[in-house]
Amino acid sequence: MHENYFGGLDFGTSGVRLTIINKKKDIIYTSSNGEGYYLTKPKSWLLICETLLSDVPYEIKQRLERISVSGTSGTLLACQMNGNALGDAIPYNKICDGNKQQLKMIAGQNESLNNPFSGLAKALKLIDLYGQDILLRHQSDWISGWLMNNWLFGEEGNNIKLGWNIISNSWPKSFKTNAWNNCLPQIKKSGLILGIINKKLVEKLKLNSNLLVVAGTTDSNAAFIASEIKQDEGLTVLGTTLVLKKFIREPINYPGLSMHRVNQEWICGGASNAGCGVISKFFSNSEIEDLSKQINPIKETNLKYLPLNCMGERFPVNDPFLRPILEPRPVSDALFLQAIFEGLATIEFNGWNKIRELTGSFPKKIISVGGGAKNPQWRSIRQKKLKIPIISSDKSTSFGSALIALSAK
16 A cells, blocks of 8 residues: 655745655655746746646656645735735735834734834835725735635644734734734634645646645745754744744744744744845855855954845844945955844844843754854854854655645644
């Protein structure tokens, strides 16, 4: 008797990865693609997703029992009732400050919603553009809808920035008096089975006709699941943006900090607008590797950079008008790269320190994932700043999504 497989798709800032595992959590197949992928272009998400699924060997696809999708947290789009995207998606790090009064009136005292980075701010902009006869869907929810040809649902973690309260399991009361309330998804918990694969995709991509689609989560939550973090550990995601996550005893409220549930446990997460994205603006991967070998982590540059990807920061400070600092630039490219590493390490330290202030505990060990986690010089700089052990994990975010599919109910 053939064993069944479980798939995870992860949509990041710069590409898509697919991982397929068996019941023992062994990786059976994995592939990634970023060519032609744009975070703001929903059609590009579908094209790459189709390519990845089409390339899976037939015998593996036929054993694929369940699949789950994770995506960038806070990337929002408007679509028609049949799922057709209406223009570009608004990425997670985009400032939307055109509806300040309306935002304040709806959000009230909720500072997580009453800021230009929130999902609610993005939703109001999309409603201005396309009207109220639309669906508002986050990236992974929209992809899940495409897999089923049913865009009714949204996963709870993805919709927190839009206003979903995972403590009361409800939308804010102020939403109910707005006509666009019908634009919102029906919320499902991560790990619940949403439905069966769209028959047209079965024929087109040669998929198992009984393939089930499972409610996924945000990309950072999937990374958290993949890394199998312990209670006294923390996760740092060093991708295009820098994300911190940790188990907590009970939910807390702080601007820029989001609360999630993973396996019935509370975790808090903070995402900066800084990260590897700013490094890639200046250097290629091969240049980073070569320049890093010239860095002496013990000797600091004393350049106090604030290496944000763009204007505005979400966490550890919530300031939409905070400007990047990447000057003065030294003649040496190696010193410039080191100063960026040091600036990112400072943001990471300040983030963990803010979480300590709010929760009463600092992680005893950090597990790092993402492209930046593989850099030994950066890891040494971070470890010197944080003064705790830092371990790199090679578990991909799509592996975490596959684990969600495996444990689905």
